[in-house]
Amino acid sequence: MSDAAEPAVLTERRDGVLVITINRPEVRNAVNGAVAQGIAEALDTLDAEQDLQLGILTGAGGFFCAGMDLGAFVRGESPWFGDRGFAGIAQRSARKPLIAAIEGFAVAGGFEVALACDLIVAAEGAKLGIPEAKRSLVAAGGALLHLPKRMPYHAVMELALTGDPWPAERFHALGVVNRLAAPGSAVDEALALAAAIVRNGPLALAASKEIVQRQFDWSAAEQWAKQGEIAGPVMTSADAKEGASAFKEKRDPVWQGK
Known part of the structure; x- marks a missing residue:
């Protein structure tokens, strides 16, 4: 488990790239108020500082994000932050390019956080999906708005109506995932992709x-x-x-x- 004193979101600068890490592995990086604020502030930094050209968003502990922290929500914490919306990113992302680097899984709101990024790198075997319908909820954090523009209609409907997660390989075949990586190396693969981008204007x-x-x-x-x-x-x-x-x-x- 992460130290309770540690920030919910960590940032690291690497050659013009801001690596943003959701740092709540003890709850599978679920989004609470601190995560939403941390991501929003990291995106503000990315957009404001000239030496940063691109961001990579990932999760600690071997997985990306399990979506909204229901316990925190019940306690009155909001997983929305300002005009950036859910997780500090869903409604207004960064002005500069963003890569999601996914290990393990990105489900529910976690997948919607990834979809708010411009490119997706996922570890082989990672599970991605929107299971909200299984709990009589709706994937209203952007998935139902983004996916119809990126996937065939019937594929989106299967994903939304069954609520079953799919492996990263299927999303890669559909063009939603840009690159597959060996398990444990999603960030490294994202950094390699970033290196091809940050050299540009x-x-x-x-x-x-x-x-x-x-x-x-x-x-x-x-x-x-x-x-x-x-x-x-x-x-x-x-x-x-x-x-x-x-x-x-x-x-x-x-x-x-x-």
Whole structure:
């Protein structure tokens, strides 16, 4: 069990990456008020600090997250935090890219936390699912909103209506999980994926994420204009000129984030 004095959420900086760890293994990293606040504050740090380009969200103790801490909820603790919503992430994630690194399982609200991230790395054999219907509850933390955009209709319905978890391998085949990792190495695999991302221009990363996420709300008539509003400042930035110069001069670019 973790020391009660330890923070519910730990952070570590690693070469431009902020590793965020839910640190309540004694309750399978269930989300209480402290976890929601800790994740929200970590995302605030990620978005605010220029030397951080990407976040990795994971769990301590060999598993990701079991969802809402029902005991804490009964005691009056809220697993929502500000406008970020459930677990400090479900309704408003980070502006910068996020990778979920899953060991063991990510179920119920825990899976919804993972779905609030932009990429998912999962250990082979990890179980992912939304079992809420088994308790006459609804997966209202984002799963029923995100999954229909990422999986075939009938697959989403099976997952939601049976409540049965699926192995990471099935989600990988459906494209929901980006990479599979050997058990115990999900964070290492996520760091390898992060290394391929953080070398790119930070303005381009944030703009690309925003366009991909927001385009579902744009009509065909407005999508090019809306994309231009986001991409235009990046295309005329100092970093864009630096990227072109570095390519021409066969050297690594030096990004300034402006």
